Structures are given as C-alpha cells and as structure tokens.
Amino acid sequence: MAEARDKQSPQAAPSSTGYDPSVIEPKWQRYWEENKTFRAVRHPGRPKKYILDMFPYPSGAGLHVGHPEGYTATDIVARFERMRGTDVLHPMGWDAFGLPAEQHAIRTGTHPRTTTLKNIETFRRQLKMLGFSYDWDREIDTTDPGYVRWTQWIFLKLFEKGLAFQQSDMPVNWCPALGTVLANDEVTPDGRSEVGGFPVEKLKIRQWSLKITAYADRLLEGLEGLDWPETKAKQAHWIGRSEGATVDFEVKGHPGEKITVFTTRVDTLPGATYVVLAPEHPLALKIATPEHQAEVKKYADEASAKSDVVRSDVTRAKTGVPTGAFAINPVNGDEIPVWVGDYVIGSYGTGAVMAVPAHDERDHAFAVKYGLPIVRVVAKPDGTEVDVSKAAYCDDGVANEEAVRRSKAPIEKGMPSDRVRRVVTDWLASQGKGSARVTYRLRDWVFSRQRYWGEPIPIYFPVTTDQDPRKPGAKYTIHYDQPIPVDEKELPLLLPDLDDFKPGNDPAGPLARALDWRFFQKDGKWYARETNTMPQWAGSCWYYLRFLDPKNDKEPWSQEAYDAWMPVDLYVGGSEHAVLHLLYARFWHKVLFDLGLVKHEEPFQKLVHQGLILGEVEHIVFHEAIAVPGARAKREESGWVDAETGKRLFERRMRSSDLEERNGVFYLREADVPVLTTNDGEHFAFYAAGDTLVSAERAKERDDGSWEDTKTKKTLVPRKVTEADITKRGSVFVLSASPEIQVLSQAFKMSKSRGNVVNPDALIKSHGADALRLYEMFMGPLEAVKPWQTSGIEGVRRFLDRVWNVCTANVTDDPAAYDIETQRLVHKTVKKVTEDIQALRFNTAISAMMILVKHLGGLPKVPIQAARTLVLILSPFAPHIGEELWQRLHGVVGDAKMTLAYEPWPTFDPALVKDDVIEIGVQVNGKARASIQIPADADEETAKAAALENAKIKEMTAGKTIKKVIYVKGRILNLIVA
RNA sequence: GCCGAAGUGGCGGAAUGGUAGACGCAGCGGAUUCAAAAUCCGCCGGGAUCACUCCCGUGAGGGUUCGAGUCCCUCCUUCGGUACCA
Incomplete structure (x- = not known):
C-alpha cells in the first residue's frame, strides 16, 4: 500500500530544458481570463458549433481524473473549431442540488448552500488550472435563484399541460428510525436499511409524477436520427415498447367483473389453462372463495412485505395460491382456475396474466409445481408437435389441431403464429373481449423528493382551518386534491432557511417543519405550500438551454440566442447518464417543442461517452482468512490491527442476516467468532491473513468488496505483490516463488476505500496541466475503459520537453533548412491530426505529432515553418505550451498581447502528403x-x-x-x- | 436469460480486407558523466539458427478470399446495461 501511494504522488520531474509548466500555465490562464479569449460570439455567416460537457455535481472530493478526460476531448474540438473559423459555444456550470451536500448539512449543521458554494469554488479553480477554453461568463449554477426561477417556470408549464400530476398511493420505502425515504437499493433483502439495519416499511404517500409515458413513442422514434452510440439501444430497452393485446376474462359467479390480461402471445390463448393475478391485484380478494380468503390475504400481505430486490430474484422458486374462483377463457368458453402469484408484477401491463404453460417458461414452471394442465397449441414451423413435458416451447411456429379445436376464432391448422395473433385479436375485438394494445416498460417519472436541498415545487393548496395553522397543535386540513400553481411573477419560490435539515418523522420532508414558509394567508384564507422538492435531475433537464442566454431575467432564453447556437453539436459525458438524464432531458425538450419554445425535436445531435478511467493495475494474491474476534480489533491510522498480535486486519461490513445472534452478541457463521457491533448497529467482521495461499482463479469479489473462495465459500484476504514477484505463465500471471498460485492482475474502479484514487491537482503540480491533458488523451480511445499508469504521464511529459527543445533552440528561418522530407512529414502530420480530431481519435493524433517531433529533433536546424505548424496543431491538446511557444517563435517573450486561439488551422498540400x-x-x-x-x-x-x-x-x-x-x-x- | 461492447507483446494500445505490433510505458545494451540523475542512440512477440534466414503467432474452432486482427458461422472469456416485462 505504501509503495503504491508513493507512486501516485510523484515528485516534480526535473527538466533539463527551459520548459516549466508551473510558470507558463498560470501565465496563460491569466491571459485568457483577462482578455476573455473564449467568449462565445456569433458572427453572421460563419458556421457554429455548440460543444457541451455534462456539467458536474460539485462534490466535496473535488475533481478526479475522470472529469478531465471528457472535458479535454471537448476542449480540443472547441479549440480546433475556433482555429478553423467556427463560432464556438463551449460553456461550463454546476449541477449543484443533490444529496451529499444535504447529508453533510444533516451531520454538521452547515447549510447546504455554504457547502455547495465552497465546492463550486474548488471545482472552478481546478478546471481553470487545466486550461479549458470555457466561456466563463456563461457559468451557471442550478441552485442559483436566477436559475431555479426558470426550472420552476418550466414545471408550471408541465403542470398547465397536465403533464405534472399527483398520485396519492405511491409506495415508498420509509425508514422511521432514519426518518427518511430510501431508494430500493438502500434496502437490504430482509427489509432493513442498508445503513444501520433498521426496519423499513412500505408506505403509500402522495407524490408528484411527470407523465413521461405520454411521450414514450416519440422518445423511441426520436432516437432514430441521432448520432449516438449504444445508448440508443439502452433507451429503447428502457422504454420497452411491446406490442400485443389485452384479453378480458369473465369471472364465473361474479357478473360484471372481468380480469383483463396483457399478452404478446395472444396466438396461444387457446392453450391458456389458468390465470394469475399479482398479489396486489384489486380483484384477488374480491373473487377469492370464502374457503380461500384467508390464504389469499396472507399471501398478499407476505408479498407486500418482501423487498423489491427479493421479489425480482428470478432464481427464486415460483409460488402462488389458488383463489378458488374460475375465469372463462373467451376464445373457447373453458372455465380455468384463477391463482395469485408474486411472479406477476402489479405495475406492469394489467397486473394479471393468462398462463400458457406449454409456451411460456414461467407458466410452465408454475404449472408443473402446482399440477396445472399443459396444453400445446403451437407446433414447430414444419408442423411437427413439440415436447413440452420438460420445458415450454416459446418460439413462434404454426397452429396445431388442438389450437383449432379449442378456438372459436377462425384459426386454421398450420397457420403461422403471427397470422394467428391477428386472427385472434380481430375475433376478440369483434366480440368486445379484447383489442390490440401497446404496453411500455417505462413508468411515469416520480418527481418529488422528501428532502430539503432541491427546487421547491411551486404549488400550494387550500387549507381548511379556523386557527392559525402555524401554531403548535393547530388543527387543519390541507386539500391536496386542489393544487394551485404559484403565479409566474412570484418565481423563484426560494427555500426557507433551516437550522435542522434532518428529514424528521414526517414523510412530507423537512420543509414541513418550516411552518412560516409553509403556511401563508391570501385574501383572508390559509394556504399550504408543497413541501416536497424536485429531484436532482430537474436542473440538468434544461441547463444546455440556459447556457444560450444565462443572464436573461425576462425569459429562460431568447429565441435569438436559441437560433444562434442550437442544437448541441457534440455532447460528451459518462455513460452512467445514458438512460436517466438523457431520457429526462429529451422528454423536457419535446414538451418545450410542443409549447413552441424550442425548434428542434431533439437537443443533442452527437453524443459520446468517455470511458471510465480505472486505477493502476494491481497484482493480488489471496490468503486463507483467519477470523479474529471483533473485540481484538484496534483502529490505527493505517487501518485495523489485531491488538494481540499486531497483525494487519481486514474489515468486512456484515448484514445482521448473515450473522448468528446469541445472547445479544453476533457471531460469524463461518468461524463462530464474535463480530464488532457499533453503536449504530453496524456489524464488522475482522480477518487476518493466514499462511495458506489460494490461487486467484478461485477468488471472487463479493458485493461488499470482500473476497470469497468459490470452492469453500470461505473469506479470503487479499495481499498486493509487485511485478517483480510474478511471472507470466500461459495466459495468466503466477507467483514466481510458487508457480501453482495464480495472481489476480486487475485494474479496479478508483475509490477512496481502495486507496487508488489519482489526484489531478498533484499531477498538475508535478507534470503540468498540458501533460495531464495529453496523457489522458493518449491513453487510448476516448470511449474505452482504461487503467491509469502514472509512468505513462512521464512519457508525454518527456514529449513536451522535446517539443520545447525543438521549438526554442536551434530554430532557423532559412528556407533552405526546410527540406522536402521535413515538408512532407509536416503536411502528413497536419492531415493526420486534422482528421483524427474530427473523428475524436486523439491518441493516434498525438502519436503522429510524436513522430514529427522526433524527426525535427534529429535535424541540424529546425525550420521555423515546421515549428510554427507543430505548435498550432499541438495547441488544442496542450494549449499553454502552445501559446508560449507561439509567442517565442514570433520573437516575443513576456506579456505581449497575442494568442494563437484564433490563428488559422494549418492546411496540408495533398501533393506533399503523397x-x-x-x-x-x-x-x-x-x-x-x-x-x-x-x-x-x-x-x-x-x-x-x-x-x-x-x-x-x-x-x-x-x-x-x-x-x-x-x-x-x-x-x-x-x-x-x- | 436477453441486449450491447470488447478479447492483439511484460503493460496501455496501432493497423480503408493488403508486410501485425505505429506511438508510448517498462526492460536490456551503448554514448555522455569522476559517478549518478537527466538526456541522446540502439534492441525489444515466441521458437529454430553462428549467420543469411526460416517456422509459428491477434481468445478457440470452422468458413469466405490471391490475401483475414479486420468479413461470415459456432463457441469461450471479460466488461457494461437490463430482467419473473407476460
């Protein structure tokens, strides 16, 4: 660990040349700032490019090396385009509402705004240190009142159009002990909070939702014309359009009641042998016969108690209970039993399915388990019957004899499945018992959060009371069914100041406690403000539009500004936003389009995801773990150690469900050793490394970050080894000392807990911002996942040293020195770099420049034309050294007012390239x-x-x-x- | 399970179907130096060979082609997404 840390904070590389980034970088950053070099100005008749980064959440940790990757890529394109005479809009801002600042506030009492402003300060400083050519006059902050105002304004537009609405029965995970609503992945499978292990209840509360489902088809169709990567497929999958039909089943003995199911395989309706309702289906209890009532009720209650994680575990055996009721299969009049089973999801389709065990895997498993009949109605395309005794036949085929016999719809033997679907759908429609139907996986967007640090939803409600509702103990009724929008002129509706940001014991959220803010009187009547706030996504749904006209206080953006710059020509950001942010922003944009506020159906023409930068490759061997009683673990600065032996210990956070409790003490099952239980109710197991080594092919990382022996299921303790200790054998690395032990060589995601985070500040200090930018672009293709290699940045720094040498010493303006071979190479390099930047292939562009520099370094005299061209094409990648050398190559040293930012980009002569x-x-x-x-x-x-x-x-x-x-x-x- | 991307030296990675391994890192050798660092030059997939050179080699197996890392089929592995979605 210690060695690794030393490697990550290298000492300043001494330079034998005069190249000193610590001097020239601040110099040029100051120059750009003072001269507003990169102010975005639109000139009539010139081409334009709107080049956009996904703006960051300003976290307390500051910039990590992943940020400069995407930002450098867009900066290269922006600088390149400016030199080609293009008007460029390249802005930056802050997506500054969010949970971390609020949690910090809860812990420390510091107002989230204070934390946020401080973090923004840090981010801005760090980004400026990297020399990005943003138009800083357009900087925006989503928490700024001048921004919040227009986010709320757009919300009101959504409300007016009926696209923002309330739902009163949205189930949420409510943890009374923490006083907060939890996301699904913050809840453990046994229904406890991930933090603290407290019980979590399913609570139905009133929530705001946005009707994104109304745009499902347009969001799907709009993807077609976009220059986007695999993200399009992800969004399409997320929207999950599926075509099928609904079928109505009458319920025997319950005239007027019907069970509507959704199916994509209506051709198999003749083979439906039972119906399954989701446990939460409203008919389940209603139609259950008296003798089955209790059982159905119990089953439904149990199902609702299970966490979503458990319910969606496919490997779990299917369960269900009969209701005793029968449904009538409309296609043949058969009476088939109605069951309740939790493999049917209440929120998808109609919450009820027709079961065709012969042709659906899940129905097959269920039918086999409960002895329900299996009827084949589809044969293979060649007409031969299928064997469904072991498994269902789920492919399309042709109708068989049985299908014809069991159907009143005009199915013919041998009719292909897709044709049967049409025939059955038409027949059902003619009987009024079903119709073609499209269903989406996409759900409406739950848009309210029971939190403080977000945009207040600009809605209020009438209050019935004869008292002052702000007084303790006052009785009142808030009429949530009568939402009133805040008048546009009153926007922004700002957050009240609070001292205590805890969610509290009211699911309405902390704003409910700001009584003076919440309740107000108008015309003698009392009203109550909405206390829910918007989710973090809200601000990022339209920020690219505010960049067009960030200081406008009359409207969110002017049409002139819109026409000048939209749409976004290049959008670069992480693929973690492939679905949510990019889908939500597209949704808002389409709504704005329908309102006539924007002129394009789609905001982002070309999208690129930069690949994740992983930590440096680690070589790891595994030891069998020896569990150590929790009481012996002692915390030291470097981590946990065994108080008795002084050995280093590895901690592992345990779930209470994985432990055995005896007399209030929790024991590890695998070793019968007591764990350490903290006051917060968290459990930690401790392990020391045993002497026995376990080969890496048996090691598997658990979800909690600990390692497991796949054979024995026992815990393993990892130990880092160096490259010198290992040898390649075949396709794997083994320990040189004991070749039977495989070593795991892997780059891990950077994380604080793993201690492999690379800090950009330190790298800028040691190697310079230009070297960092250049290295991140040289690592590999922009979109690829790449491991960090600190030695790699030393390589590009050497390259910059050579560039400096070549362009400062020994330069001549004697035309005779510019020999034909050098001319050819210069022109070839210009061609290569030009084409590579346009295709975002920065790694190969850099390698081409390395070849040129090597050649120039070997010349007796460096021709000044070659040096100037080199400096120009290098400058988008390494702008500080570019500016400095440009100045020097014109005989100017010091503070002269000149910049290469708008120098024409070099052209190449096709004749010289060949x-x-x-x-x-x-x-x-x-x-x-x-x-x-x-x-x-x-x-x-x-x-x-x-x-x-x-x-x-x-x-x-x-x-x-x-x-x-x-x-x-x-x-x-x-x-x-x- | 399904969808998507990717498997090339010790490592990161190059290669419009046309001499695989550009460029960089690490390593090795040399120059420079009293010495070291830095810098510069050279070597650097595996095997055979004194050498010339030859053979093998892009996850595995098949195919198309004069020619395949690249195209097609089957499979394996890794990564990302997603899931009782009816």
Missing part, C-alpha cells in the same frame, strides 16, 4: 516475402518487374510459372505461382 516512391510488400502465394521500392503510381508491369529483380522473389519464383498477379496500387503485390 510519397513519390513507396515501399510495398510482395507476397508469393499470399505470404509476405519481401518489400520493394517503386514509384507510387507504378503500374502492374512495373511493379512486377521490380519484384522479380528482388533476389528473394527471384529465388521463390525460379522455375515456376506465374499464374496470376494481384496488384493493389500503393498496397501490395501478390504473385501466385505453381
């Missing part, structure tokens, strides 16, 4: 045997003649006839001989 004489490979029978030098435009005869003069080729073809010649100009000559 070589006159080239080397091509010569193959004999498809195998490379030699290479020859020939004129680039040589014809086949010339090439063949040249090849046959080559001694090697002469020998290979001696005494054989050349049957065929394949010649690809400039590429290859292949001689087929026999």
Whole structure:
C-alpha cells in the first residue's frame, strides 16, 4: 500500500530544458481570463458549433481524473473549431442540488448552500488550472435563484399541460428510525436499511409524477436520427415498447367483473389453462372463495412485505395460491382456475396474466409445481408437435389441431403464429373481449423528493382551518386534491432557511417543519405550500438551454440566442447518464417543442461517452482468512490491527442476516467468532491473513468488496505483490516463488476505500496541466475503459520537453533548412491530426505529432515553418505550451498581447502528403516475402518487374510459372505461382 | 436469460480486407558523466539458427478470399446495461 501511494504522488520531474509548466500555465490562464479569449460570439455567416460537457455535481472530493478526460476531448474540438473559423459555444456550470451536500448539512449543521458554494469554488479553480477554453461568463449554477426561477417556470408549464400530476398511493420505502425515504437499493433483502439495519416499511404517500409515458413513442422514434452510440439501444430497452393485446376474462359467479390480461402471445390463448393475478391485484380478494380468503390475504400481505430486490430474484422458486374462483377463457368458453402469484408484477401491463404453460417458461414452471394442465397449441414451423413435458416451447411456429379445436376464432391448422395473433385479436375485438394494445416498460417519472436541498415545487393548496395553522397543535386540513400553481411573477419560490435539515418523522420532508414558509394567508384564507422538492435531475433537464442566454431575467432564453447556437453539436459525458438524464432531458425538450419554445425535436445531435478511467493495475494474491474476534480489533491510522498480535486486519461490513445472534452478541457463521457491533448497529467482521495461499482463479469479489473462495465459500484476504514477484505463465500471471498460485492482475474502479484514487491537482503540480491533458488523451480511445499508469504521464511529459527543445533552440528561418522530407512529414502530420480530431481519435493524433517531433529533433536546424505548424496543431491538446511557444517563435517573450486561439488551422498540400516512391510488400502465394521500392503510381508491369529483380522473389519464383498477379496500387503485390 | 461492447507483446494500445505490433510505458545494451540523475542512440512477440534466414503467432474452432486482427458461422472469456416485462 505504501509503495503504491508513493507512486501516485510523484515528485516534480526535473527538466533539463527551459520548459516549466508551473510558470507558463498560470501565465496563460491569466491571459485568457483577462482578455476573455473564449467568449462565445456569433458572427453572421460563419458556421457554429455548440460543444457541451455534462456539467458536474460539485462534490466535496473535488475533481478526479475522470472529469478531465471528457472535458479535454471537448476542449480540443472547441479549440480546433475556433482555429478553423467556427463560432464556438463551449460553456461550463454546476449541477449543484443533490444529496451529499444535504447529508453533510444533516451531520454538521452547515447549510447546504455554504457547502455547495465552497465546492463550486474548488471545482472552478481546478478546471481553470487545466486550461479549458470555457466561456466563463456563461457559468451557471442550478441552485442559483436566477436559475431555479426558470426550472420552476418550466414545471408550471408541465403542470398547465397536465403533464405534472399527483398520485396519492405511491409506495415508498420509509425508514422511521432514519426518518427518511430510501431508494430500493438502500434496502437490504430482509427489509432493513442498508445503513444501520433498521426496519423499513412500505408506505403509500402522495407524490408528484411527470407523465413521461405520454411521450414514450416519440422518445423511441426520436432516437432514430441521432448520432449516438449504444445508448440508443439502452433507451429503447428502457422504454420497452411491446406490442400485443389485452384479453378480458369473465369471472364465473361474479357478473360484471372481468380480469383483463396483457399478452404478446395472444396466438396461444387457446392453450391458456389458468390465470394469475399479482398479489396486489384489486380483484384477488374480491373473487377469492370464502374457503380461500384467508390464504389469499396472507399471501398478499407476505408479498407486500418482501423487498423489491427479493421479489425480482428470478432464481427464486415460483409460488402462488389458488383463489378458488374460475375465469372463462373467451376464445373457447373453458372455465380455468384463477391463482395469485408474486411472479406477476402489479405495475406492469394489467397486473394479471393468462398462463400458457406449454409456451411460456414461467407458466410452465408454475404449472408443473402446482399440477396445472399443459396444453400445446403451437407446433414447430414444419408442423411437427413439440415436447413440452420438460420445458415450454416459446418460439413462434404454426397452429396445431388442438389450437383449432379449442378456438372459436377462425384459426386454421398450420397457420403461422403471427397470422394467428391477428386472427385472434380481430375475433376478440369483434366480440368486445379484447383489442390490440401497446404496453411500455417505462413508468411515469416520480418527481418529488422528501428532502430539503432541491427546487421547491411551486404549488400550494387550500387549507381548511379556523386557527392559525402555524401554531403548535393547530388543527387543519390541507386539500391536496386542489393544487394551485404559484403565479409566474412570484418565481423563484426560494427555500426557507433551516437550522435542522434532518428529514424528521414526517414523510412530507423537512420543509414541513418550516411552518412560516409553509403556511401563508391570501385574501383572508390559509394556504399550504408543497413541501416536497424536485429531484436532482430537474436542473440538468434544461441547463444546455440556459447556457444560450444565462443572464436573461425576462425569459429562460431568447429565441435569438436559441437560433444562434442550437442544437448541441457534440455532447460528451459518462455513460452512467445514458438512460436517466438523457431520457429526462429529451422528454423536457419535446414538451418545450410542443409549447413552441424550442425548434428542434431533439437537443443533442452527437453524443459520446468517455470511458471510465480505472486505477493502476494491481497484482493480488489471496490468503486463507483467519477470523479474529471483533473485540481484538484496534483502529490505527493505517487501518485495523489485531491488538494481540499486531497483525494487519481486514474489515468486512456484515448484514445482521448473515450473522448468528446469541445472547445479544453476533457471531460469524463461518468461524463462530464474535463480530464488532457499533453503536449504530453496524456489524464488522475482522480477518487476518493466514499462511495458506489460494490461487486467484478461485477468488471472487463479493458485493461488499470482500473476497470469497468459490470452492469453500470461505473469506479470503487479499495481499498486493509487485511485478517483480510474478511471472507470466500461459495466459495468466503466477507467483514466481510458487508457480501453482495464480495472481489476480486487475485494474479496479478508483475509490477512496481502495486507496487508488489519482489526484489531478498533484499531477498538475508535478507534470503540468498540458501533460495531464495529453496523457489522458493518449491513453487510448476516448470511449474505452482504461487503467491509469502514472509512468505513462512521464512519457508525454518527456514529449513536451522535446517539443520545447525543438521549438526554442536551434530554430532557423532559412528556407533552405526546410527540406522536402521535413515538408512532407509536416503536411502528413497536419492531415493526420486534422482528421483524427474530427473523428475524436486523439491518441493516434498525438502519436503522429510524436513522430514529427522526433524527426525535427534529429535535424541540424529546425525550420521555423515546421515549428510554427507543430505548435498550432499541438495547441488544442496542450494549449499553454502552445501559446508560449507561439509567442517565442514570433520573437516575443513576456506579456505581449497575442494568442494563437484564433490563428488559422494549418492546411496540408495533398501533393506533399503523397510519397513519390513507396515501399510495398510482395507476397508469393499470399505470404509476405519481401518489400520493394517503386514509384507510387507504378503500374502492374512495373511493379512486377521490380519484384522479380528482388533476389528473394527471384529465388521463390525460379522455375515456376506465374499464374496470376494481384496488384493493389500503393498496397501490395501478390504473385501466385505453381 | 436477453441486449450491447470488447478479447492483439511484460503493460496501455496501432493497423480503408493488403508486410501485425505505429506511438508510448517498462526492460536490456551503448554514448555522455569522476559517478549518478537527466538526456541522446540502439534492441525489444515466441521458437529454430553462428549467420543469411526460416517456422509459428491477434481468445478457440470452422468458413469466405490471391490475401483475414479486420468479413461470415459456432463457441469461450471479460466488461457494461437490463430482467419473473407476460
């Protein structure tokens, strides 16, 4: 660990050259700031580019190396485009509402605004240190009243259109002990809070929702024309459109009641042998016969107590109970039993399914378990019957004899499934017993949070009371069914100041306690404000529009500003936002489009996700773990140690469900050793490394970050080893000392707890911002996941040193020094870099510049034209050294007012890019045997003649006839001989 | 399970179907130096060979082609997303 940490904070690399980033970088950052070099200005008649980064949440931890990756990519494009005469809008801001600041406030009492402003300060400083060419005059902060005002304004538009509405029975995970609503993944499978292990209840509360489902089809269709990566498929999947039909089943003995099911396989309706209702289905209890009532009730109660995580575990055996009731299959009049089962999801489709065990896996498993009939109605496409005794046949096929016999709809034997679906759907429609129907997986967007640090929802409600509702103990009724929008002129509706940010014991959230804010009087009547706030996504749904016109206090943006810059031409950000942010923003944009406020259906033309940067590769061996009683664990600065032996200990947070409780003490099951239980009710197990090593192919990381032996299921303790201790054997690394032990070589996600986080500040200090930018772009393709290598940044720093040398010492303006070979290489490099930037292939652009610099370094004198061109094409990547060298190459040193930011981008001469004489490979029978030098435009005869003069080729073809010649100009000559 | 992406030296990675391994890191050798660091030059997939050179080699197996890392089929592995979605 200690070695690793040393490696991550390298000492300043001493430089033998005059290149000192710590001097020139602040100098140019100051210059750009003072001169507002990158102010976005629109010139009539010029092309424009809106180049956008996903704006960050300003966390307390500051910038990590993942931020500069995407930001450098867009900055290179922005700087490149400016030099090509394009008007560029390249803004930055802060997505500053969010949970961490609020949690910090709860712990420390510091107001979230204070924390947020401080964090923004840090982020802004760090971004400026990296030399990004943002128009800082357009900086926005989603928590700023001038911004909140318009977020609320858009909410009111949604409300007016009926797209923002309240639902009163939204189930949430409510933890009374923590006084907060929890997300599904904050709840353990046994229904306790992940933090603290307190009981969690399902509580139905009133929530605001946005009707995103009304836009499902348009959100799906809109994806088609976009230049987006695999994200399109993710969104399509998330929307989850599926075409099918609804079918109504009458319930025997309950006239007027019907069970409506949704199915995509209505062709299998004749084979439906029972119906299953979700446990929460309203009919479940209603139709259950008296003798089954109690059982159904019990089953439904148990199901609602289970956490969503447990219910959605596919591997769990299917369960269900019969209701005793029967439904009538509309296609044949059969009476089939109605069951209740929790494999049916209440919130999808209609919450009820028709079960066709012969042709659906889940129904098959259920039918086998409960002895329900299995009826085949689909045969293979060739007409042969399928065997469904072991498993269901789920593919399409053709209708069989049975399907015809059991159907009143005009199905014919041998009719393909898709045709049967149409026939049955039409027949059902004609009988009034069903219809074609499209269902979506997409749910409406729950838009309220029971939190403080968010935009207040600008809605209030009438209050019935004869007292002052702000007085303790006052009785009143809030009429939530009569929401009233806040008048636009009163926006922004700001948050009240609080001292205590705890959620409290009221699910309405902390704002409910701000009584003076919550209740107000108008025309002698009392009203109550909405105490829920908007989710963190709200501000990011439209920030790209505010950047157009960030200081406008008359409207969210002007149409002139919109016309000048929209749509966004390039949008770069992490793929973690592939679905939620990007779907929500598209949704709002479409609503704004319908309101006539924006002119494009889609906001983001081209989208790119930068790949995650992982920590440095670690080599790990595993030891068998020896559990140590919790009482012996002692906390020291470096971590936990065994108070008795002084050995280093590994901690593992345990769930109470994984432990055994005896007399109030929790014991580890695997070793019968007591764990450490904290006052908060958290349990920690401790392990020391045993002497026995376990080969890495048996080690598997658990969800909690600990390691498990897949064979024995016992815990393993990891230990880092160095590269010197390991050897490659076949495709794996093994311990040199004991080759039977495999070593795990892996790069892990950077995390504080793993201690592999790389700090950009330290790297800027040691190597310079230009080196950091360059290295992050040189690591590999922008979209790839890449491991960090601190030694790699030293490599690009050496490159920058060479650039400095080449451009400062020994430069000549003697035209004779600019030899043709150098000219050719310069032009080739310009071509390569130009094309690579446009395709976002920054790694290969940099490698091309490295080749040029190497060549220039070998010249007796460096021609100034070559040096200037190099500086221009390098400057988008490494702008500080670019500006400084540009100045020096014009004989200016110091503070002269000149910048290369708008210098024309170098062009290349196609004639110089093409070589006159080239080397091509010569193959004999498809195998490379030699290479020859020939004129680039040589014809086949010339090439063949040249090849046959080559001694090697002469020998290979001696005494054989050349049957065929394949010649690809400039590429290859292949001689087929026999 | 389904959807998507990817498997190339010790490592990060290059290669419009045309001489696989550009560029960088690490390593090795040399120059420079009293010495070291830094810098510069060279070598650097595996095997055979004194050498010239030859053979093998892009996760595995098949195929298309004069020619396949690249295209097609089957499979394996890794990563990301997602799931009793009827």
